Amino acid sequence: MTGLRSWLLRRLLLGAGQTAAVVLLVFALTEALPGDAAVALAGDQPDPARIAALREAMHLDRPAAERFGAWAAGLLHGDLGSSLVSGRPVSSYLADGFGPTLLLAALTLLLLVPLAGGLGVLAARYEGRLVDRLISAVTLAVYAVPEFAFGVLLVTVVALHLGWLPPTAVGYGGELLAHPAVLVLPVLVLLSRPVCSLARLVRAGMIDALAAPYIAHARRYGIPGVRIRYAHALPNALAPAAQQLARTVDWLLCGVIVVEALFVIPGLGTVLMNAVAERDVPVLQGLAVVFAGTAVVLNLAADTVVFRCTPRAGVVA
Amino acid sequence: MGEAHAVTANTENETARIQDLRVEVGGRALVDGVSLRLAPGRITALIGASGSGKTTTGRALLHEYPPGATVTGEVRVPDALVGYVPQDPATVLNPARPVAALLQDIARTQVRHLPRRARRPAVRERVLRALARARIPDGDTLLHRYPHQLSGGQQQRMVLAQALLTGAGTLVADEPTTGQDALTKQQIARQLAAVARQGIAVLLLSHDLEVVRSLADEVHVLCAGRIVESGPPEQLWRSPRHSWTRALLTRTEPAEPAEPAGIAAPPRDTVLQVRGLTARHGTSPVLHVPELRLPPGCSAVMGRSGSGKTTLARCLAGLHRTYDGQVLLDGAVLPRSLRDRTREQLAAVQYVFQDARAAFDAHRPVLDQVARSAIRLRHRPRPQATADAERTLRSLGLAGDLVRRTPAELSGGELQRAALARALLARPRVLICDEITSGLDTVTRRSLLTHLDGLLRADPDLSLVLITHGRDTAALATDLAVLDAGRLVEQGPADRLRTAPRHALTAALLQTAPDPRSLPDGPVPHR
Amino acid sequence: MTRRGPGRAGRWACALAILAVPLLLALFGPLFAGEPGPHAASFTAGGGHLAGTDFVGRDVWRQVLLGGRPVVVAALAATALAYAVALPLGLFSALTHRRWLDELLMRPLDVLLAVPSLLLILLVAAVIRPGAAGIALLVALVNIPDAARAVRAAAAEAASRPVVEALRMQGESWARTALGHVARSALRTLAADAGVRLTGVLYLVATAAFLGVGAAPDAADWAVMVDRNRTGMFVQPWAVALPALLIVALTMGTNLLFDAALTGRARGARAAREPRPDHPPADDPYPGPSRWEKPTP
Amino acid sequence: TGPAASGDAAAGGRPRRGGRLRAAFAGGGANETLDPHQANLFADVARAKALFDKLADFGADLSARPRLAASWEPNAGLDRWTVRLRKASFHNGKPVTARDVLYSYRRIADPEKAFRAKASLEPLDLTASRAVDERTVAFVLKRPTAEFPNLLAAFGAYIVPDGTKDFTAPVGSGPFRFVSFAPGRSAVFRRHDDYWDGPPHLEHLEFLVANEESARLNALLGGQVEYAHELTPTTARTHEGKGQIEIIRLRNSAMQAFAMKTDRPPFDDRRVREAFFLLADRKELVQGALSGAGEIGNDLFGKGYQFYADDLPQRTPDLDRARHLLKQAGADGLRVTLDTSAVAAGFTESAAIFRDQAAKAGVRVKVAMGSKDSYWQDTLDSGTLCCYRSGAMPLESHVSQRLLTASTTNATQWRHKDFDALYQQAQSTRNTKDRAAVYARMQRRLYAEGGFLVWGFADWILGTARTVHGVDRRAPANTLDWARFDKVWLA
Numbered sequence A: 001m002t003g004l005r006s007w008l009l010r011r012l013l014l015g016a017g018q019t020a021a022v023v024l025l026v027f028a029l030t031e032a033l034p035g036d037a038a039v040a041l042a043g044d045q046p047d048p049a050r051i052a053a054l055r056e057a058m059h060l061d062r063p064a065a066e067r068f069g070a071w072a073a074g075l076l077h078g079d080l081g082s083s084l085v086s087g088r089p090v091s092s093y094l095a096d097g098f099g100p101t102l103l104l105a106a107l108t109l110l111l112l113v114p115l116a117g118g119l120g121v122l123a124a125r126y127e128g129r130l131v132d133r134l135i136s137a138v139t140l141a142v143y144a145v146p147e148f149a150f151g152v153l154l155v156t157v158v159a160l161h162l163g164w165l166p167p168t169a170v171g172y173g174g175e176l177l178a179h180p181a182v183l184v185l186p187v188l189v190l191l192s193r194p195v196c197s198l199a200r201l202v203r204a205g206m207i208d209a210l211a212a213p214y215i216a217h218a219r220r221y222g223i224p225g226v227r228i229r230y231a232h233a234l235p236n237a238l239a240p241a242a243q244q245l246a247r248t249v250d251w252l253l254c255g256v257i258v259v260e261a262l263f264v265i266p267g268l269g270t271v272l273m274n275a276v277a278e279r280d281v282p283v284l285q286g287l288a289v290v291f292a293g294t295a296v297v298l299n300l301a302a303d304t305v306v307f308r309c310t311p312r313a314g315v316v317a
Numbered sequence B: 001m002g003e004a005h006a007v008t009a010n011t012e013n014e015t016a017r018i019q020d021l022r023v024e025v026g027g028r029a030l031v032d033g034v035s036l037r038l039a040p041g042r043i044t045a046l047i048g049a050s051g052s053g054k055t056t057t058g059r060a061l062l063h064e065y066p067p068g069a070t071v072t073g074e075v076r077v078p079d080a081l082v083g084y085v086p087q088d089p090a091t092v093l094n095p096a097r098p099v100a101a102l103l104q105d106i107a108r109t110q111v112r113h114l115p116r117r118a119r120r121p122a123v124r125e126r127v128l129r130a131l132a133r134a135r136i137p138d139g140d141t142l143l144h145r146y147p148h149q150l151s152g153g154q155q156q157r158m159v160l161a162q163a164l165l166t167g168a169g170t171l172v173a174d175e176p177t178t179g180q181d182a183l184t185k186q187q188i189a190r191q192l193a194a195v196a197r198q199g200i201a202v203l204l205l206s207h208d209l210e211v212v213r214s215l216a217d218e219v220h221v222l223c224a225g226r227i228v229e230s231g232p233p234e235q236l237w238r239s240p241r242h243s244w245t246r247a248l249l250t251r252t253e254p255a256e257p258a259e260p261a262g263i264a265a266p267p268r269d270t271v272l273q274v275r276g277l278t279a280r281h282g283t284s285p286v287l288h289v290p291e292l293r294l295p296p297g298c299s300a301v302m303g304r305s306g307s308g309k310t311t312l313a314r315c316l317a318g319l320h321r322t323y324d325g326q327v328l329l330d331g332a333v334l335p336r337s338l339r340d341r342t343r344e345q346l347a348a349v350q351y352v353f354q355d356a357r358a359a360f361d362a363h364r365p366v367l368d369q370v371a372r373s374a375i376r377l378r379h380r381p382r383p384q385a386t387a388d389a390e391r392t393l394r395s396l397g398l399a400g401d402l403v404r405r406t407p408a409e410l411s412g413g414e415l416q417r418a419a420l421a422r423a424l425l426a427r428p429r430v431l432i433c434d435e436i437t438s439g440l441d442t443v444t445r446r447s448l449l450t451h452l453d454g455l456l457r458a459d460p461d462l463s464l465v466l467i468t469h470g471r472d473t474a475a476l477a478t479d480l481a482v483l484d485a486g487r488l489v490e491q492g493p494a495d496r497l498r499t500a501p502r503h504a505l506t507a508a509l510l511q512t513a514p515d516p517r518s519l520p521d522g523p524v525p526h527r
Numbered sequence C: 001m002t003r004r005g006p007g008r009a010g011r012w013a014c015a016l017a018i019l020a021v022p023l024l025l026a027l028f029g030p031l032f033a034g035e036p037g038p039h040a041a042s043f044t045a046g047g048g049h050l051a052g053t054d055f056v057g058r059d060v061w062r063q064v065l066l067g068g069r070p071v072v073v074a075a076l077a078a079t080a081l082a083y084a085v086a087l088p089l090g091l092f093s094a095l096t097h098r099r100w101l102d103e104l105l106m107r108p109l110d111v112l113l114a115v116p117s118l119l120l121i122l123l124v125a126a127v128i129r130p131g132a133a134g135i136a137l138l139v140a141l142v143n144i145p146d147a148a149r150a151v152r153a154a155a156a157e158a159a160s161r162p163v164v165e166a167l168r169m170q171g172e173s174w175a176r177t178a179l180g181h182v183a184r185s186a187l188r189t190l191a192a193d194a195g196v197r198l199t200g201v202l203y204l205v206a207t208a209a210f211l212g213v214g215a216a217p218d219a220a221d222w223a224v225m226v227d228r229n230r231t232g233m234f235v236q237p238w239a240v241a242l243p244a245l246l247i248v249a250l251t252m253g254t255n256l257l258f259d260a261a262l263t264g265r266a267r268g269a270r271a272a273r274e275p276r277p278d279h280p281p282a283d284d285p286y287p288g289p290s291r292w293e294k295p296t297p
Numbered sequence D: 001t002g003p004a005a006s007g008d009a010a011a012g013g014r015p016r017r018g019g020r021l022r023a024a025f026a027g028g029g030a031n032e033t034l035d036p037h038q039a040n041l042f043a044d045v046a047r048a049k050a051l052f053d054k055l056a057d058f059g060a061d062l063s064a065r066p067r068l069a070a071s072w073e074p075n076a077g078l079d080r081w082t083v084r085l086r087k088a089s090f091h092n093g094k095p096v097t098a099r100d101v102l103y104s105y106r107r108i109a110d111p112e113k114a115f116r117a118k119a120s121l122e123p124l125d126l127t128a129s130r131a132v133d134e135r136t137v138a139f140v141l142k143r144p145t146a147e148f149p150n151l152l153a154a155f156g157a158y159i160v161p162d163g164t165k166d167f168t169a170p171v172g173s174g175p176f177r178f179v180s181f182a183p184g185r186s187a188v189f190r191r192h193d194d195y196w197d198g199p200p201h202l203e204h205l206e207f208l209v210a211n212e213e214s215a216r217l218n219a220l221l222g223g224q225v226e227y228a229h230e231l232t233p234t235t236a237r238t239h240e241g242k243g244q245i246e247i248i249r250l251r252n253s254a255m256q257a258f259a260m261k262t263d264r265p266p267f268d269d270r271r272v273r274e275a276f277f278l279l280a281d282r283k284e285l286v287q288g289a290l291s292g293a294g295e296i297g298n299d300l301f302g303k304g305y306q307f308y309a310d311d312l313p314q315r316t317p318d319l320d321r322a323r324h325l326l327k328q329a330g331a332d333g334l335r336v337t338l339d340t341s342a343v344a345a346g347f348t349e350s351a352a353i354f355r356d357q358a359a360k361a362g363v364r365v366k367v368a369m370g371s372k373d374s375y376w377q378d379t380l381d382s383g384t385l386c387c388y389r390s391g392a393m394p395l396e397s398h399v400s401q402r403l404l405t406a407s408t409t410n411a412t413q414w415r416h417k418d419f420d421a422l423y424q425q426a427q428s429t430r431n432t433k434d435r436a437a438v439y440a441r442m443q444r445r446l447y448a449e450g451g452f453l454v455w456g457f458a459d460w461i462l463g464t465a466r467t468v469h470g471v472d473r474r475a476p477a478n479t480l481d482w483a484r485f486d487k488v489w490l491a
């Protein structure tokens, strides 16, 4: 276990480096992009004098390295800087966006894991039979349907035609939790594709795991089927699914732009899109820090699962 | 035995029965017309050459057959649950879970009647008792390990513990004493006897004639899938009727130690040398060998199960990297990891895995896999390499169509020999064999040892290292090293150790086995 | 066994049939497309248009005929490319025992993972302005870290088996060990991952096109069509449904094909339990000597 | 002035007081502000309009109508204008005074800042301008400006109380007072009972942000909002006349054009420009790119606006003549790159359609997708041909911003001394009729050889719930009656 702990520690240290790299990458890319916050603000009135004035007001006339340095120095003191456009602190942007995003992600995840796991295991259990074929076909088909299409379909049918649920979360802003009904459709849309991909990975891993001699052995001894599948076979099928799950969570936390737009949920994805459109570099960098941190933690978690599920990997020559 | 009868006399009704079983794969009969009766409290043993169909018969009791098999005959097992200790225990241990996981689950199925709060301690209590019955002394620490963190013998006993824990009325034990040292073997044998005393019907599939003789109530001799002779052991040993039985039961005379050919005995250069070796698993040291020299000729490493023999071998072979100290081949330091070794170095030190099945790729024919050694390590073109491989395999008793199959279609003993062939094709200077004779019957073992002896004579520079629990196998060795709990306790010429052992363990391992039933069931001299 | 025989053939047939529709359309569609007619009003049905008109008033059916090739080529190429890099990378890091090397390979990729892929494509594409081939390359690039992690995870267990040690001891080349054994053991999982990734790649290419990189935003490309015609989904559903169905068929067919190819690979263990001796033995004589050669006693 | 919702009054009966109207707009996320001078998006303007007033605003024909200004009077030289304020008060009860006007205009013109209206107020000499009394401002201008009222109606020229710097809880003189604001989410306002133009009917007004069109539509259909701004033509077609919601098309709201750079080949040759005018099939463009939601253009800005030259013949495609002109100009087999981007609705579509139309006359147009974020700046001075769009503004503003030598956003690089002179002449012409004649001359010139190939005018499409009444149906976006909620009621 000490091996695991030192590994975790080293990975966290590396994570700090990765975060720095991500921030630098995002900064460099945004710098390299045509246009800047001033141009974006000027929009279809690209009056050169006004753009110059805007640039000056936003300190965009200073060299990139200097701006980045100032921002990084602030970061060391825990200050993420403030928006170029509104002047409000970046941290307030992140705080505002994080609530809805986290809520959606948590709900989705809560349903995703048992659902995808269950479907995958079920399909693997009846490999080649009707159940499996049904699950395989449906997951494949649903996976191939883009989110917006699925979302629009759900809204049209469930919300507008049947009137069971509100079509969007418009107007609920921050207090989504107080209106659980508005969360149902977004969560369904968010679930649709990850469930499919995850279920397929679990199925693939489970088919191999279920065919292994150690599972046959556990069966011999009358271990209940559920326990065999979930406690004995599943860990062997988990590693790739864990990676996929980490990617999904990452996506849920950092980029559900389509769903946020469709259902008017002011989460981090919306903050991101606006920041890109307005070239609000400090906000983008703040987001990059959050995203990188999230990714580091999630990758670490996924790798820990792989580590645990393949304990032998630690001793190979 | 009389004792056993007395206990089970009142439950004479049979539990399991095999009638005229015939298992055929691709037109070849693996088992042909076998009939068996297992009675509660009795130990029925099945002996026979490697590949004669013991495992196939044993698995029939579990209603398991090779894929694509045509099965006729009748298998009746009244009790649904059959305990099974397979020949290759590593494959039935879940690599992703600590060994405790399955044990606890088995125990849990038995404590459902208890109130919820009492279940946990009851499970724990049952598991620990099963471990003790399977002779796993430090079970508490081993429970939380993953299978790969156990030695071969420990894995085997874990699987035995699972079988004992189930409380099944029938137990199929496929080579349960393979890979165990003499002392543990005796304890396991004693345990099997005790199991039988509790009214369980035991089917023992074994090459270990000593154990069979002392344990079995009834012995069947299998030859090429047919039972050629049956009877109580005393009768068989006294007057074997079938020639094959006779061949099988003949005691192996200790092969004469293969003195290096010629008169060049005195110089005896060291081929492989170990200096100040301390090997660790994770951070805990498990093996400490200050100095060990392997001369040309045959050496044997002995020691109790879990004493670090495999770890030592893996250090030499470059499969275990986490050690301090040095391993030198002909005076030159060998890289720790085999990845850093040149092809010559790889070819020079070859290791035959204790668990042969796990060391083969399940998807490719055995012959192909064996031939790769010659292709990669000796730069032989493919056709020649295949021819070489076939020749070597044949000399080890594996011929023809058999080797063109995938590993799953070979018996345990057959695979073990294929693994040896794979190592031999590299023409090694140092050949380390980890328990390669344990899965073989006396006849095959004898011929294998003869083959190895021939190799030693043909190549006086070869250093053969046998890791073994078998005295007859160790007899081939001119040098002996004895490990105990990770320490090298004695080392020297085999003659001296046999005649004047300095350490109690040496004496215990080398002396002939007493009747297991007469052994005191006391604490085991371990660690 | 017998019960599964026709099922298996059926699976192949089913997979091929589903896959044939989009593939044939992609392959031969352009031959039948003909000349473009004048632009009609957008999102209308009928009026001589088999499947109505799209968002700029073009004939949907013609666009469908033309739009398969880029999708199939770009998506397949990008997926293949991503795997061409990710497979060796993932296998390498699964097979190495040097932690630092593993980290050296995987950590930089994590950096790419931390940036949402669409943002990355957008940013990079805006800087270097790639063409259609470039965008396939870019999409492949953003998929590499993910795919590499998947490969690594799937291969980790297989890479630590004793077989791999045995192969190493035989001096087996890295490629043979990695591809011949490790990748093969993880094949089913890799196939599932690749199948899913194909779909992701398809839509990433399409979204990129919509955001102005890669394919033209009005390109005849199924995925682009789905994306661009969404505004008219209720007026003229065919403009979305037709290309979407073809994409579903493409990805579903590919995945089913993988499935069919892999079905029964791991059957052995279960098939082992299948046959039961249920009738008394036929009194056939001993079928001759087994091939086992007795060693001379 | 006054409400222009006469048509609706009948349908909704007598205006009813009370209720809360929720209006969904596309927004700017967390960067949104209530500072009216920083207003940049439609949502900003709609909010600013509810809280604040300008001195004047544009009517449906883009002529200036007095608002806070009760009247304006120029001197003979048209470079001094006296503006009288009407009696109005801010939400805190203080009267709107000349000092507030001067403070607001000086804030906008602050050289340190870059407020959008700064360029519009450029003709003003604010140091010389002064308050004559509480409600009279004397504006001094740098040059004669006949259309000074346009300047008072300029985008973002709102009047804020003297000294205001903080707009977290803004105080204005508009029809609604501030209640709460969460940037990027919602803004809630309440009726201002002492509004000078009569108190609004609504009790509450709530602005909600939904960037995706489908989200606004769904919210409207689902009864989550009563007013949805900016819907697509396809949506309009789907729901028009179905009775579920009300679709409102604001005509002539956005000019759609291709801008040719007149200072460089191939468009420095007026024959090539004319040929391009003749290449375009405007009907097909409006059908395809605007999904039919618009009218065809005639290469002139401001259809339906004051001074628009509607007597010029409508251009129709004439490929033969176009080919002939091109041949004359030595430009047959011409290849041009048409810059476009997904920056505005219809851009990429129109580019694709025009490419196909041009191909029929042998002109090969290569459509180049540009970055959405810097499109306007990128196409301002570089390239030769690009997609162009303009919201509603008076003809005078269009000319001064885009067609003079000194114009800052001269996308067609139209620089002609004589044309500049015509503009000066118009600005010095006090009589409206005479000025119209000058504008007509300018437009004839542009029609014949200008750089804007104006192919259409897009409708601005709104959706409202059936309960909403009093929404003006004629005002193009950006004019007074667009997004004006004080005359709206729920019934």
Ligand SMILES: Nc1ncnc2c1ncn2[C@@H]1O[C@H](COP(=O)(O)OP(=O)(O)OP(=O)(O)O)[C@@H](O)[C@H]1O
Binding pocket: A315, B148, B149, B150, B151, B152, B153, B154, B179, B180, B181, B281, B282, B286, B303, B304, B305, B306, B307, B308, B309, B310, B311, B312, B354
């Ligand atoms: N990966 C590991 N992690 C921790 N401990 C291990 C690991 N592998 C082996 N061990 C422990 O190290 C000791 C020595 O193991 P080794 O396999 O060398 O024994 P052995 O002498 O070969 O035994 P056997 O005769 O049973 O095969 C055992 O106690 C075993 O439990």
Ligand SMILES: Nc1ncnc2c1ncn2[C@@H]1O[C@H](COP(=O)(O)OP(=O)(O)OP(=O)(O)O)[C@@H](O)[C@H]1O
Binding pocket: B025, B030, B048, B049, B050, B051, B052, B053, B054, B055, B056, B057, B066, B067, B087, B402, B408, B409, B410, B411, B412, B413, B414, B439, B440, B441, C292
């Ligand atoms: N799946 C299979 N398909 C075909 N032949 C098989 C299969 N499994 C085993 N065999 C063959 O059947 C014969 C009997 O195998 P079995 O495993 O029963 O032997 P065994 O007596 O247990 O030998 P050992 O002592 O070596 O373990 C062997 O020759 C083996 O090659």
Ligand SMILES: [Mg+2]
Binding pocket: B054, B055, B056, B087, B174, B411, B412, B413
């Ligand atoms: Mg066997």
Ligand SMILES: [Mg+2]
Binding pocket: B151, B152, B153, B309, B310, B311, B354, B434
């Ligand atoms: Mg061992």
